[in-house]
Amino acid sequence: MSFINTNYYYVIVGLQALCVFHSFRRGTQGRWLFVIVLLPVVGCLAYIYSEILANRRVKTPNIDLAAVFNPGARIKRLEDALRFSDTFNNKIRLADAYLEAGYNNRAIAVYEPALTGAFAENEHGLSQLVIAYFNEERYDDAIRAAKKVYRASQFNRSKAHIIYAQALERNGQPDLAEKEFKAMKGRYSCFEHRYHYGEFLKRAGRHGDAQQVFGEMMDEAPHLGAVEKKTSRVWINKAKEELKKMEA
Incomplete structure (x- = not known):
């Protein structure tokens, strides 16, 4: 015993x-x-x-009504919290709020010093920093930040991975960008990633390939479960609209 x-x-x-x-x-x-x-x-x-x-499943969003109607108040509260307690968690929360509000440079100014030492490889912080850099058209920095978090478990299906591929495209590396988009492609999943891959193909003038990507999304949509269908609806509808435009 x-x-x-x-x-x-x-x-x-x-x-x-x-x-x-x-x-x-x-x-x-x-x-x-x-x-x-x-x-x-x-x-x-x-x-x-x-x-x-x-x-690994669908996240149910926590909606902060105060932040929706008065985002400035939430940011002020987070700034006060950081002044009171200078912790990594408080820094990331504030930087996330800045990024969500469109204050990319403010977000970067908080993320960069926070992501040092023991937190230099923090998955969430680096992924958010990739997005902030991209929004400011700092594509080299976005690519460098993405490479630091590339092997993290959640990166492959994250928004940051889409942004990484788009940064490669904007940086004149379309072949590497397509490699990343293909790595995100999976049947009955990754509809947001695949939609952006289709848009990438359109920008490259490969309309037939883009139609195939959007068409596959539409073919798979009726076979999705209720949860998957709900979370993917936006991207399925966007793919449907793109197909209509391309077939017109």
């Missing part, structure tokens, strides 16, 4: 270590660290469900 208890103890400790490491990589330790440590089993299971499994 003691052998079983010993093994159980090591499994829990190992699970805690994994969750803590993952939390630090994603910059969410301020929210999760004490839960994982003080409630080993429940905390680890809650973390795995909320931060790991949820990222």
Whole structure:
């Protein structure tokens, strides 16, 4: 019996270590660290469900109504929080708010010094920095930042990967851009990525290839489950509109 208890103890400790490491990589330790440590089993299971499994499924957006109607107030609150407590988590939250509000240079000014030392390879922060650089047409910087996070588990299906491919295209590297778009292409999934691949092909004058990409999306749409259909509806509708334009 003691052998079983010993093994159980090591499994829990190992699970805690994994969750803590993952939390630090994603910059969410301020929210999760004490839960994982003080409630080993429940905390680890809650973390795995909320931060790991949820990222592989569909995320339900948390809508901040105050931010929708008065984004400036939210930014002011986050700026005050950072002045009060200069933590990585507070920096990233503020930078994210700047980026969402379209203040790309402000976001960059916060992301860059935050993504150093122990947080130099933080997946979320680097992915957001890729987007901010691209928005400011700093394509070389966007490409460099993307390469730092390229091998991260969530990057392949992220918005940052789309932006990386587009940055390569804008930087005069269409062959590398297409390689990245193809890496994101998968049947019955990745509809946003595939839509942007179709747009890339259109810009390259390859209308037949673009029609094939959009057509495949339309063929697959009726076979999607309810959740996948809901989350992909925008991109399926966009593909449908593009096909109409191209066939007119």
